[in-house]
Amino acid sequence: MAHSLMVCSVDVHQLASIVRNRIDNALILDSRSFLEYNASHVINAINVGCAKLMKRRLQQEKLCIEDFLAQNCHWDVDRSIDIIVYDTNTRDAKCLPPDSFMAVFLQKLLPVYNSVNILKGGFLDFQAAYPDLCEDERTKYAPLTSLSQPCLPISNHGPTRILPFLYLGSQHDALSKDVLQHYNITYQLNVSTSCPKPDFIQDSHFMRIPVIDNYCEKLLPHFSKAFQFLDKVKESSGCVLVHCLAGISRSATVAIAYVMRTLKMTSGEAYRYVKSKESDNISQLQFLGAAVGI
Numbered sequence: 001m002a003h004s005l006m007v008c009s010v011d012v013h014q015l016a017s018i019v020r021n022r023i024d025n026a027l028i029l030d031s032r033s034f035l036e037y038n039a040s041h042v043i044n045a046i047n048v049g050c051a052k053l054m055k056r057r058l059q060q061e062k063l064c065i066e067d068f069l070a071q072n073c074h075w076d077v078d079r080s081i082d083i084i085v086y087d088t089n090t091r092d093a094k095c096l097p098p099d100s101f102m103a104v105f106l107q108k109l110l111p112v113y114n115s116v117n118i119l120k121g122g123f124l125d126f127q128a129a130y131p132d133l134c135e136d137e138r139t140k141y142a143p144l145t146s147l148s149q150p151c152l153p154i155s156n157h158g159p160t161r162i163l164p165f166l167y168l169g170s171q172h173d174a175l176s177k178d179v180l181q182h183y184n185i186t187y188q189l190n191v192s193t194s195c196p197k198p199d200f201i202q203d204s205h206f207m208r209i210p211v212i213d214n215y216c217e218k219l220l221p222h223f224s225k226a227f228q229f230l231d232k233v234k235e236s237s238g239c240v241l242v243h244c245l246a247g248i249s250r251s252a253t254v255a256i257a258y259v260m261r262t263l264k265m266t267s268g269e270a271y272r273y274v275k276s277k278e279s280d281n282i283s284q285l286q287f288l289g290a291a292v293g294i
Contacts, residue, residue, distance in 0.1 A: 007093040007106055008117045010084055012126045015119055018084070019043050019133050026082045031102050032123065034267035038253070040134050042086070042126060050101040051266045058108050065108040079113050086119035086126070093118050159183060159241055162277050163262070165234050168255050169243045171195045180241065187233045187240035189226060191219075191250040195243070205238075211250055219253055230258055 010018075018026045019042065028045040030037050037047040048068070057063040069077045077083075087102050096103040102118075109116045119126060127134050158179055159169030173179050174188055177200050187205045190197065197206050207229045209222045233240040244251040252274065259270040 007110065008115070009092070009120045010117050011120050012129045015042070015084060015126060016130045016133055019130075025078075025080070026084060027077060029083060029085045030123070031085055031087045031105060034256075034271050036088070036123075040123075040127065042123065043133050043135055045086075048105065049267070049271075051269050051272075052101075053266075053269055055101045055104050058104055065112055068108075077113070080115075081113065082115040082117065083109060083113050084117045084119055085109070086122050089122040089124045090118060091120050091122075159185070159243075160277055162242075162255050162259065162274055165237075165239050166230065166255065166258070167239065167241045168251055168274070168277075169241050171243060171245050174198065174241055174243045183239060183241075185239045185241045187229075187238050189229060189240055189242045189251075189254065191242065191244040191254055195245060209250075209254070219250065219257070223254070223257055226254055227258060227261060 015028070017023075018028070022044075028042055030041050030045040030047045031050055032041075032047070033050055034047060037045075041047070054063070054068070058065065058068065066077070085102070085106065090096060090102065093103075093106060096106075106116060106118070159167035159173045161183075162168050167173075167183060167185060171192075174190065174195060175198055177198070180186070180200075186201070188197070188201050188207070190206065190208045191211060192208070193210045197203075197208070207226070209219070209226060211219060211222070230240060230242075242251045242255050256267070256270045256274050259265060259273055260267060263270070263273070265273060
């Protein structure tokens with residue numbers, strides 16, 4: 001990989017060697033949407049999203065590329081590291097529309113980092129050649145660590161208000177009648193196979209999405225019915241708790257998808273919106289000295 005201020009390229013075989021050998025001086029960045037990344041991605045790749053808001057902030061220089069990567073990668077990226085960026089199927093950076101997220105992203109990387117490369121053929125070519133080096137529905141994911149993961153911190157502070165009528169929480173929240181009464185929650189969307197329905201929740205106020213609480217299950221087929229249920233709660237002026245076991249994976253994904261649909265956000269924008277609500281909730285509760293278990 002050449003070290004110059006131009007976009008170089010690696011082929012799928014070179015990237016496969018990097019992944020297999022766990023080469024430390026290479027950073028693999030997935031520039032596709034959160035939903036595409038969450039469905040399947042190159043092992044160890046970090047999602048940088050393709051949100052219009054982030055693209056605009058980069059273009060307007062309201063966010064420098066170093067800070068952008070620090071936020072997404074959770075560590076300062078050494079300028080001497082080899083950066084490999086991929087999208088769905090681009091083979092040559094010259095073919096990218098100038099206003100695309102990928103083009104803007106590469107343009108910001110080039111002056112700062114010594115080695116900036118794209119993956120020829122993108123994720124589709126890599127997945128076709130090396131499916132064993134991709135994490136997807138067949139792979140039992142370890143907990144994702146990048147900012148793109150649909151997860152919120154485990155908290156004992158009670159459910160998080162995502163929308164005026166929609167809360168995100170855990171099984172502990174769902175089974176606590178006092179907690180639910182405190183938040184005026186009378187509906188539950190249970191994203192699990194094992195969390196029981198509380199006796200104090202009416203059958204008509206309860207919906208179950210029967211998926212295992214890990215990264216192997218596909219939620220997309222369940223979104224339509226889940227959205228209908230959430231719309232019903234909203235129309236009835238009720239409040240709903242969306243939960244799984246710990247409130248950190250499947251339920252967060254449902255909440256993000258519903259926010260995308262309701263607020264007309266991209267996946268990246270919806271993720272950051274949901275993430276910010278959890279941060280706001282924790283900060284507020286710490287400031288108020290909330291009681292444990294509420």
